[in-house]
Amino acid sequence: xxxxxxxxxxxxxxxxxxxxxxxxxxxxxxxxxxxxxxxxxxxxxxxxxxxxxxxxxxxxxxxxxxxxxxxxxxxxxxxxxxxxxxxxxxxxxxxxxxxxxxxxxxxxxxxxxxxxxxxxxxxxxxxxxxxxxxxxxxxxxxxxxxxxxxxxxxxxxxxxxxxxxxxxxxxxxxxxxxxxxxxxxxxxxxxxxxxxxxxxxxxxxxxxxxxxxxxxxxxxxxxxxxxxxxxxxxxxxxxxxxxxxxxxxxxxxxxxxxxxxxxxxxxxxxxxxxxxxxxxxxxxxxxxxxxxxxxxxxxxxxxxxxxxxxxxxxxxxxxxxxxxxxxxxxxxxxxxxxxxxxxxxxxxxxxxxxxxxxxxxxxxxxxxxxxxxxxxxxxxxxx
Amino acid sequence: xxxxxxxxxxxxxxxxxxxxxxxxxxxxxxxxxxxxxxxxxxxxxxxxxxxxxxxxxxxxxxxxxxxxxxxxxxxxxxxxxxxxxxxxxxxxxxxxxxxxxxxxxxxxxxxxxxxxxxxxxxxxxxxxxxxxxxxxxxxxxxxxxxxxxxxxxxxxxxxxxxxxxxxxxxxxxxxxxxxxxxxxxxxxxxxxxxxxxxxxxxxxxxxxxxxxxxxxxxxxxxxxxxxxxxxxxxxxxxxxxxxxxxxxxxxxxxxxxxxxxxxxxxxxxxxxxxxxxxxxxxxxxxxxxxxxxxx
Numbered sequence: 136x137x138x139x140x141x142x143x144x145x146x147x148x149x150x151x152x153x154x155x156x157x158x159x160x161x162x163x164x165x166x167x168x169x170x171x172x173x174x175x176x177x178x179x180x181x182x183x184x185x186x187x188x189x190x191x192x193x194x195x196x197x198x199x200x201x202x203x204x205x206x207x208x209x210x211x212x213x214x215x216x217x218x219x220x221x222x223x224x225x226x227x228x229x230x231x232x233x234x235x236x237x238x239x240x241x242x243x244x245x246x247x248x249x250x251x252x253x254x255x256x257x258x259x260x261x262x263x264x265x266x267x268x269x270x271x272x273x274x275x276x277x278x279x280x281x282x283x284x285x286x287x288x289x290x291x292x293x294x295x296x297x298x299x300x301x302x303x304x305x306x307x308x309x310x311x312x313x314x315x316x317x318x319x320x321x322x323x324x325x326x327x328x329x330x331x332x333x334x335x336x337x338x339x340x341x342x343x344x345x346x347x348x349x350x351x352x353x354x355x356x357x358x359x360x361x362x363x364x365x366x367x368x369x370x371x372x373x374x375x376x377x378x379x380x381x382x383x384x385x386x387x388x389x390x391x392x393x394x395x396x397x398x399x400x401x402x403x404x405x406x407x408x409x410x411x412x413x414x415x416x417x418x419x420x421x422x423x424x425x426x427x428x429x430x431x432x433x434x435x436x437x438x439x440x441x442x443x444x445x446x447x448x449x450x451x452x453x454x455x456x457x458x459x460x461x462x463x464x465x466x467x468x469x470x471x472x473x474x475x476x477x478x479x480x481x482x483x484x485x486x487x488x489x490x491x492x493x494x495x496x497x498x499x500x501x502x503x504x505x506x507x508x509x510x511x512x513x514x515x516x517x518x
Numbered sequence: 519x520x521x522x523x524x525x526x527x528x529x530x531x532x533x534x535x536x537x538x539x540x541x542x543x544x545x546x547x548x549x550x551x552x553x554x555x556x557x558x559x560x561x562x563x564x565x566x567x568x569x570x571x572x573x574x575x576x577x578x579x580x581x582x583x584x585x586x587x588x589x590x591x592x593x594x595x596x597x598x599x600x601x602x603x604x605x606x607x608x609x610x611x612x613x614x615x616x617x618x619x620x621x622x623x624x625x626x627x628x629x630x631x632x633x634x635x636x637x638x639x640x641x642x643x644x645x646x647x648x649x650x651x652x653x654x655x656x657x658x659x660x661x662x663x664x665x666x667x668x669x670x671x672x673x674x675x676x677x678x679x680x681x682x683x684x685x686x687x688x689x690x691x692x693x694x695x696x697x698x699x700x701x702x703x704x705x706x707x708x709x710x711x712x713x714x715x716x717x718x719x720x721x722x723x724x725x726x727x728x729x730x731x732x733x734x735x736x737x738x739x740x741x742x743x744x745x746x747x748x749x750x751x752x753x754x755x756x757x758x759x760x761x762x763x764x765x766x767x768x769x770x771x772x773x774x775x776x777x778x779x780x781x782x783x784x785x786x787x788x789x790x791x792x793x794x795x796x797x798x799x800x801x802x803x804x805x806x807x808x809x810x811x812x813x
Contacts, residue, residue, distance in 0.1 A: 173771060210764060211764070213760065215760075216718060216720070216721075216722070216725055217527050217718075217725075218760055220523060220527075220718065221520065221523045221524055221527060221761060224519050224520040224522075224523040224524075225520045227519075228519040228520050229520045241630075242630065242722045242724060242725070245630065245632075245720045246718045246719055246720040249719050249720075265629070265630075267632060267720070308620065308621070308628050309628040310628055310629045310630065312628070313627065313628050313629060314629075
């Protein structure tokens with residue numbers, strides 16, 4: 136009798152042990168994510184979170200990573216750097232994620248980057264473009280092209296492509312606006328164009344009539360606008376009101392369907408922007424992403440979402456090669472070459488972790504973004 | 519590690535709430551601009567160590583002095599402008615300070631400022647180190663607050679809080695004491711700011727806006743103005759809410775606001791203020807305990 140009980144116990148223990156072994160193998164691979172889903176940047180935060188969820192869904196549909204499921208661990212940072220820092224600690228020490236995608240702005244991503252670097256967990260910044268972010272260390276990558284590149288491409292489009300000679304600039308006063316403005320101005324002035332007017336505005340500004348009236352009086356060929364969706368829509372509408380006929384050149388900040396195109400309406404017709412998402416791409420995965428996103432959420436995705444999605448897809452791509460190991464992922468990221476993403480062909484990451492990729496130029500036609508040009512000239516797009 | 523970071527965050531708010539308590543509690547002066555002084559301290563510290571290469575341990579007190587110096591001017595203003603009007607001046611202060619940090623290139627402008635890590639015997643200060651530093655600072659500030667309560671300064675401030683004109687007529691130099699309260703309260707916030715900047719390693723003007731000031735004030739009011747225990751408890755509760763309620767994500771802010779509204783409606787003197795339900799119960803309990811022991 137005693138022996139029977141003993142063997143029964145032994146069997147139970149073995150089953151349990153085997154179970155836990157099998158469990159360990161089937162444990163989902165955890166990927167961390169943070170975005171400002173509430174607070175002043177909630178629209179971008181939500182867009183990023185939507186795409187993060189979709190990316191995880193797609194990765195798992197394709198069989199996960201070597202049969203293991205991928206799990207999203209996501210947190211809301213409320214665009215507060217104190218919270219992004221505690222989230223970084225939580226992701227690296229509590230949740231033990233193998234890699235992280237930031238769907239947040241520069242102010243929150245920058246201090247968090249140090250923590251990921253120290254914890255040796257790779258982090259991809261989806262669309263925050265502060266130049267210090269990739270410089271935080273070798274575990275930190277920037278998915279979008281750096282701000283200076285986009286500024287230069289803006290300059291190239293303005294002068295070399297659109298032939299502008301008299302240029303007015305309006306930019307949002309933060310790291311994004313300043314970086315782009317500095318590099319744009321330098322490029323166009325080197326090329327001999329004249330900058331007749333420069334002004335900045337704060338995030339949330341909605342009244343541009345006085346500035347636009349002044350710009351109209353100066354009669355520029357082109358107006359370079361570095362703004363986010365809300366301010367951008369206001370500028371487009373009011374520039375029609377004051378009767379500006381000059382070409383307007385925008386940036387990825389205005390790359391939003393719900394926040395920008397729907398608000399600006401007809402006033403956005405003819406606007407050209409530099410961005411990283413090509414809506415008319417023939418690539419199957421881009422079509423797939425746009426269709427699935429639209430079907431799932433009821434509106435078309437924007438560059439914030441596409442960049443976040445790419446961050447996850449890139450991690451999945453790398454993990455399929457080297458397995459879900461933080462150290463190996465970091466090393467493999469530097470080896471990535473000519474990888475097709477939603478936001479164009481990623482040539483490679485340079486030694487400090489900045490993406491080298493072409494810049495898309497889109498034009499608004501019939502209330503939608505469409506292909507206008509793609510800049511692949513290495514002299515301009517190499518960071 | 520996560521717990522330590524959360525404790526550091528809460529500790530920073532405890533320091534800020536205690537610093538504001540000297541102004542709004544002891545002196546009874548409205549101040550919805552403590553976040554600005556927090557920011558002045560943070561930027562002073564960041565520039566002292568980052569641009570001028572001064573040791574962190576020296577930069578900390580200097581930041582406190584710089585902030586206190588600017589607090590002195592707010593003190594001067596408070597002599598002329600009172601109550602509601604002073605509250606509005608302090609609100610405006612937030613926006614002025616944020617705009618200066620945002621626009622002046624020397625302060626990093628909109629690109630923010632990177633802050634070097636401080637060293638402690640040759641090693642970069644770890645999170646444990648920060649936690650110990652903050653706990654020491656909290657203890658020092660509590661002792662300091664106790665000293666104020668018992669000193670002439672505390673009594674004079676109490677008189678000002680209850681009736682400034684009457685205090686004046688009794689020969690109390692209300693101007694001097696009010697300015698002292700502003701200088702002390704703001705310099706502690708400045709000291710906290712310097713620690714915060716180094717702990718975060720990167721600061722931006724938007725970190726120190728009006729909302730920060732409102733949260734600090736909420737902590738003091740929630741816990742109980744004009745006490746030491748109140749601001750500490752208030753800072754712990756409101757500091758922990760974003761972390762504790764992370765699982766209800768979207769409703770986090772709703773809970774935050776609801777707690778504040780309920781408190782103000784039913785416990786205007788704060789959770790642990792002298793007239794509050796909780797504190798009365800506690801003191802009663804203590805009284806009956808001692809009575810029983812005595813009998």
